[in-house]
Amino acid sequence: MQRNTVSRVAIMKRGLRIQCPNCGSGGLFRGLLRIRYRCPGCGLKLSRSDGFFLGAMVWNYGLTVFGVLAPLVLLGALGMLSLEVVVAGCFLAGLLVPILCYRLAWSLWLMCYYWALPHELPSNAGDNPAVDEDE
Ligand SMILES: [Zn+2]
Numbered sequence: 001m002q003r004n005t006v007s008r009v010a011i012m013k014r015g016l017r018i019q020c021p022n023c024g025s026g027g028l029f030r031g032l033l034r035i036r037y038r039c040p041g042c043g044l045k046l047s048r049s050d051g052f053f054l055g056a057m058v059w060n061y062g063l064t065v066f067g068v069l070a071p072l073v074l075l076g077a078l079g080m081l082s083l084e085v086v087v088a089g090c091f092l093a094g095l096l097v098p099i100l101c102y103r104l105a106w107s108l109w110l111m112c113y114y115w116a117l118p119h120e121l122p123s124n125a126g127d128n129p130a131v132d133e134d135e
Contacts (some may be wrong), residue, residue: 006123008115015111018103020044022114022121033102044122046110055113060105064097 011021019026025041035046035056047053069090076086118124 004123006114006118006121008118011111011115011118011121015107015115018107020046021110022123028107029103033099035106042122046106055109056102056106059108059112060098060101063101063105064094068093068097 006022010024014021014024017026018028020028020039020041022044023039023042025039027040028036028046030036037047038045072081072086072089072093075081076083081089114121
């Protein structure tokens, strides 16, 4: 069967748009905080194995701490925000940002994984039937 190959640039674009790295379709999530087991467009297994979610957790943590909390603390240290605003902002951001960034964190993790291992995408696997099968 002839398949289209997916380049690393396409994987990055799809990752930033929260799309499937294999086929580019959306709808990777069920509800706000639950990733589907497989892509509804192509059937790519999204949650590959036990512990695969740790990559998304690392992205979520990094986005929260380095994207929001550290800048708030820095603005407080520079005297641009009061201590009360920094503490309240960090508290609220610590609660809300991980939830709001959940989908982006998963998408960035899938993007990084398949950017590093593009041959594991079914579209790039050629005739290798071992790719993306259930264990
Ligand atoms: Zn797909």
